[in-house]
Amino acid sequence: MTDLLPRHLEPLARELLGVMPAILIEGARQVGKSTLAQLLAAGRTSVVANLDDEPTRAALVADPSYFLNRSPDTLVVLDEIQRQPELTAAVKASIDRDRRPGRFILTGSASLLQVKGLADSLAGRLARLTLYGLSQGEAARRRDDFVSAFLRCSDGEIAAFRTEWTRAAYAGALSAGAYPDARVLSPRLRARWLDDYVTALLRRDLPTLNRQFQPHRAASLLSGLAANQAGELVKGRLARDAAIPETSITTYLDLLAAIGLTASLPPWSANLGKRSRGRPKTLIIDSALAARQVRISADQFTAPNYNEAFGRFLEGFAIAEVLRQQSWSDQDYQVFHRRTSDKSEVDLVIELADSRVIGIEVKAATSFRGDDFNGLRALQAECGDRFAGGAVLGTGATGYLYAPGLRGLPLSALWELPGADSS
Numbered sequence: 001m002t003d004l005l006p007r008h009l010e011p012l013a014r015e016l017l018g019v020m021p022a023i024l025i026e027g028a029r030q031v032g033k034s035t036l037a038q039l040l041a042a043g044r045t046s047v048v049a050n051l052d053d054e055p056t057r058a059a060l061v062a063d064p065s066y067f068l069n070r071s072p073d074t075l076v077v078l079d080e081i082q083r084q085p086e087l088t089a090a091v092k093a094s095i096d097r098d099r100r101p102g103r104f105i106l107t108g109s110a111s112l113l114q115v116k117g118l119a120d121s122l123a124g125r126l127a128r129l130t131l132y133g134l135s136q137g138e139a140a141r142r143r144d145d146f147v148s149a150f151l152r153c154s155d156g157e158i159a160a161f162r163t164e165w166t167r168a169a170y171a172g173a174l175s176a177g178a179y180p181d182a183r184v185l186s187p188r189l190r191a192r193w194l195d196d197y198v199t200a201l202l203r204r205d206l207p208t209l210n211r212q213f214q215p216h217r218a219a220s221l222l223s224g225l226a227a228n229q230a231g232e233l234v235k236g237r238l239a240r241d242a243a244i245p246e247t248s249i250t251t252y253l254d255l256l257a258a259i260g261l262t263a264s265l266p267p268w269s270a271n272l273g274k275r276s277r278g279r280p281k282t283l284i285i286d287s288a289l290a291a292r293q294v295r296i297s298a299d300q301f302t303a304p305n306y307n308e309a310f311g312r313f314l315e316g317f318a319i320a321e322v323l324r325q326q327s328w329s330d331q332d333y334q335v336f337h338r339r340t341s342d343k344s345e346v347d348l349v350i351e352l353a354d355s356r357v358i359g360i361e362v363k364a365a366t367s368f369r370g371d372d373f374n375g376l377r378a379l380q381a382e383c384g385d386r387f388a389g390g391a392v393l394g395t396g397a398t399g400y401l402y403a404p405g406l407r408g409l410p411l412s413a414l415w416e417l418p419g420a421d422s423s
């Protein structure tokens with residue numbers, strides 16, 4: 001049995017539950033949504049309905065009012081609401097009769113707004129939260145908030161930063177992934193867990209969202225995405241490789257995103273009122289799941305002949321960590337990537353609510369070179385006063401000052417940088 005690790009999203013979820021009639025926790029299966037809901041319900045009079053259970057679904061459909069309209073102090077938890085989206089109409093009616101905060105917790109393994117049969121969006125009646133697998137900070141029982149820490153850190157703190165993380169440690173973290181149950185298994189058993197997980201999703205969950213969905217094509221698409229982890233999305237090539245009609249590829253990609261397997265970074269533009277029309281970057285969020293699709297092990301990631309693949313997966317790993325931290329960060333930010341017509345690139349562009357910009361480059365090397373900063377220098381010139389700083393993240397052990405506003409850091413700074421742990 002895995003240890004019950006605190007989730008950094010819990011304080012925000014509690015705060016929202018104290019002011020909203022309902023909250024919805026969305027995320028992929030097995031990331032810990034039900035466990036978080038139980039933690040939020042602990043100490044309160046509550047009733048839990050797991051809608052994956054067919055008799056429970058049948059009872060709720062037969063008489064939803066009896067179940068939903070309990071005593072005034074009862075918290076109702078509807079686990080896996082996407083299994084019976086019609087119930088949202090009854091939830092809406094119950095909330096409209098009694099808008100006291102903290103009445104409902106809903107969880108969903110698919111984006112509720114994309115589920116067919118949804119009776120009501122519950123707009124204005126619930127707060128949506130996205131839960132990912134464990135961040136590296138959560139796994140280490142420390143609060144990780146890189147964006148806030150990076151903005152606070154002085155050049156002296158950056159230069160003094162040291163880590164014990166090595167290439168082998170990063171390879172191990174990539175291969176372990178973020179699913180709480182899978183990451184503690186041996187590599188052999190984890191591989192079986194991941195295979196069974198994908199099979200269940202493709203054969204059970206996705207067909208309920210789209211009847212024309214074909215699992216074998218989606219499996220090929222996942223492999224194609226993993227082979228180009230964190231790369232720009234070329235739909236035509238993916239469609240050909242996965243034998244999916246080009247007219248259907250967007251539907252398949254949207255379905256994988258809807259169940260929390262993939263994420264995309266839109267292209268960034270300096271024009272606040274106009275986003276670039278370039279291609280998004282797409283990644284499989286869980287690094288172990290991605291690595292399993294192309295059969296790369298931790299030992300292979302450490303081999304010199306796998307250096308290119310290691311770099312791609314390391315970039316996806318870093319992006320996923322920033323996405324997870326976005327859920328609880330003290331800073332409000334959005335994530336993009338940058339690629340210009342003259343091929344100037346920045347792996348990750350973080351745009352803050354006040355329009356300031358942070359640029360991040362991810363490299364597999366243990367040392368920093370001047371040309372590693374080329375894309376960040378171009379971003380700095382384009383942003384001017386909006387540029388809050390840039391960093392190249394690598395696999396070395398020490399911090400590095402390259403130029404004003406441009407720094408080098410070990411990738412582990414994403415969860416170890418001083419100032420991130422404010423818990």
